[in-house]
Amino acid sequence: MALVTRITIFSAFFSVLYAQSVLFPYGEEVGDDLMVEGDEATTSSIILSEDLIIFGDHVYTFHVNTNGVISVNNAFVTFYPKFIPFTISPDEPSFFIAPFYADIDTSGGRGNIYYRYVGRADENDYLFKRVQRMVDAAFFDIRFINKTFEGEFMLIVTWDSVSYFSEEDKANHTNTFQAVLISDGEVESYAIFNYENISWTTGVSPNSKANPDGTGGTPGAMAKVGFNYGDGVKGFMLNVSGTDDVINMDETSNIGIPGRWIFRLDQAEIEAPSETIRTRCLPGWTFLEIEYACYKFYNEHRNWWEADRKCKREGGQLATVTTPEKNDFIAGSITGGVKTWVGATRNPMNETLWEWITDEPWYFHKWRKREPNNWGDAEDCLNTNFVRPGLWNDHFCQNRKAFICEMIPIADESRGGEETS
Ligand SMILES: *[C@@H]1O[C@H](CO)[C@@H](O)[C@H](O)[C@H]1NC(C)=O
Ligand SMILES: *[C@@H]1O[C@H](CO)[C@@H](O)[C@H](O)[C@H]1NC(C)=O
Numbered sequence: 162m163a164l165v166t167r168i169t170i171f172s173a174f175f176s177v178l179y180a181q182s183v184l185f186p187y188g189e190e191v192g193d194d195l196m197v198e199g200d201e202a203t204t205s206s207i208i209l210s211e212d213l214i215i216f217g218d219h220v221y222t223f224h225v226n227t228n229g230v231i232s233v234n235n236a237f238v239t240f241y242p243k244f245i246p247f248t249i250s251p252d253e254p255s256f257f258i259a260p261f262y263a264d265i266d267t268s269g270g271r272g273n274i275y276y277r278y279v280g281r282a283d284e285n286d287y288l289f290k291r292v293q294r295m296v297d298a299a300f301f302d303i304r305f306i307n308k309t310f311e312g313e314f315m316l317i318v319t320w321d322s323v324s325y326f327s328e329e330d331k332a333n334h335t336n337t338f339q340a341v342l343i344s345d346g347e348v349e350s351y352a353i354f355n356y357e358n359i360s361w362t363t364g365v366s367p368n369s370k371a372n373p374d375g376t377g378g379t380p381g382a383m384a385k386v387g388f389n390y391g392d393g394v395k396g397f398m399l400n401v402s403g404t405d406d407v408i409n410m411d412e413t414s415n416i417g418i419p420g421r422w423i424f425r426l427d428q429a430e431i432e433a434p435s436e437t438i439r440t441r442c443l444p445g446w447t448f449l450e451i452e453y454a455c456y457k458f459y460n461e462h463r464n465w466w467e468a469d470r471k472c473k474r475e476g477g478q479l480a481t482v483t484t485p486e487k488n489d490f491i492a493g494s495i496t497g498g499v500k501t502w503v504g505a506t507r508n509p510m511n512e513t514l515w516e517w518i519t520d521e522p523w524y525f526h527k528w529r530k531r532e533p534n535n536w537g538d539a540e541d542c543l544n545t546n547f548v549r550p551g552l553w554n555d556h557f558c559q560n561r562k563a564f565i566c567e568m569i570p571i572a573d574e575s576r577g578g579e580e581t582s
């Protein structure tokens with residue numbers, strides 16, 4: 162009875178936790194730089210050590226600009242009531258990437274704009290894996306199915322609770338969204354736009370004819386989502402741009418996750434995902450959006466090697482627990498706190514080291530106190546939910562336990578158009 166109560170409380174806790182944000186981690190605590198506030202501000206040049214490839218060009222100099230655009234080569238500060246494509250400079254490529262090109266105004270502390278460069282390292286391997294799984298799922302038909310996209314760096318820009326231009330702050334509507342650019346530095350580059358909360362579309366000025374709450378107005382003055390090359394010819398714009406429907410970016414998707422949009426950048430033209438994407442798990446498996454992966458709990462007792470074989474026969478592998486989110490999910494909602502084998506073993510060459518069966522870096526871990534203790538010099542396999550949900554223990558591999566498998570989404574889903582939610 163006591164146990165049941167504890168598990169119930171635990172699940173309630175996780176249902177709160179999994180009112181998930183569509184945003185990747187951001188803010189000063191993860192090393193973001195904060196942009197100056199203002200109506201039409203820009204950053205100094207952000208010069209990357211590797212290339213992003215966009216419209217077929219290799220580029221490495223960026224500015225983050227208040228009005229919802231990341232510009233290439235030059236700053237781009239002004240909000241023009243124009244539709245993409247429009248001319249910026251006919252002579253020099255000076256283009257922009259716009260998760261939400263609108264008349265944003267952060268002066269007076271009305272929102273923060275954060276940005277950071279993320280190079281690949283053990284501690285953020287999980288973040289690259291999350292993005293790569295999405296890229297592979299969204300563009301699987303133009304890739305070799307057996308080849309995984311490998312990002313080398315990301316540029317992550319977050320407009321957090323930003324407001325719009327107006328003479329006074331008449332309403333308290335704010336938008337929160339994020340652009341993630343990822344590239345392998347040589348061939349492929351992608352943008353992921355994450356919309357957490359969109360509640361206004363238009364800056365308020367006599368010309369925009371917008372409502373005081375930042376909605377409506379002339380189409381030109383409303384927000385645009387897209388990529389403008391700046392020669393007046395090349396560009397890509399979602400067709401909700403300049404309409405009231407652009408307010409629904411946080412509820413719509415082109416990859417099956419409300420608020421998340423993904424685009425391939427490197428070709429001569431920007432590409433949205435194929436008509437069919439891999440976004441769903443096979444029957445009986447549970448989709449964890451934040452990891453973009455599928456999980457199945459087997460409440461049947463097998464030793465670690467049998468469990469590993471069973472997962473492989475199903476097309477996956479024993480789950481790796483490389484992030485706090487995965488650990489919480491596995492402990493709480495899916496295994497219900499039952500002791501469960503997961504996919505790590507002791508390194509046979511060095512008993513103090515542990516390894517994920519996927520070769521992911523060993524970074525996050527959650528041992529129970531005084532574990533791993535390698536009892537009898539023979540505890541070589543990892544199980545979770547030891548004493549308490551989510552705590553880890555080393556145990557005898559021949560011991561029989563429940564287990565959890567993981568695999569990438571392989572079931573196809575037709576998007577049925579651009580704005581499937
Ligand atoms: C990967 O897929 C390609 C194209 O389908 C195929 O030619 C190649 O042999 C595959 N490679 C491996 C290692 O399976
Ligand atoms: C808007 O926000 C300000 C401070 O953030 C607050 O003082 C004011 O009451 C709010 N106005 C409305 C209409 O909610």
Ligand SMILES: *[C@@H]1O[C@H](CO)[C@@H](O)[C@H](O)[C@H]1NC(C)=O
Binds near residue numbers: 333335357358359
């Ligand atoms: C979205 O923004 C509006 C207005 O700023 C706010 O009232 C609402 O709570 C926000 N919603 C979320 C999910 O953050």
Ligand SMILES: *[C@@H]1O[C@H](CO)[C@@H](O)[C@H](O)[C@H]1NC(C)=O
Binds near residue numbers: 511512513514
């Ligand atoms: C095992 O790995 C630890 C941690 O990297 C290291 O300090 C230790 O020297 C290694 N032991 C052997 C025998 O290689």
Ligand SMILES: *[C@@H]1O[C@H](CO)[C@@H](O)[C@H](O)[C@H]1NC(C)=O
Binds near residue numbers: 401578
């Ligand atoms: C937007 O584009 C999609 C596909 O690209 C199309 O199905 C849809 O009808 C368009 N919507 C409008 C309002 O034009």
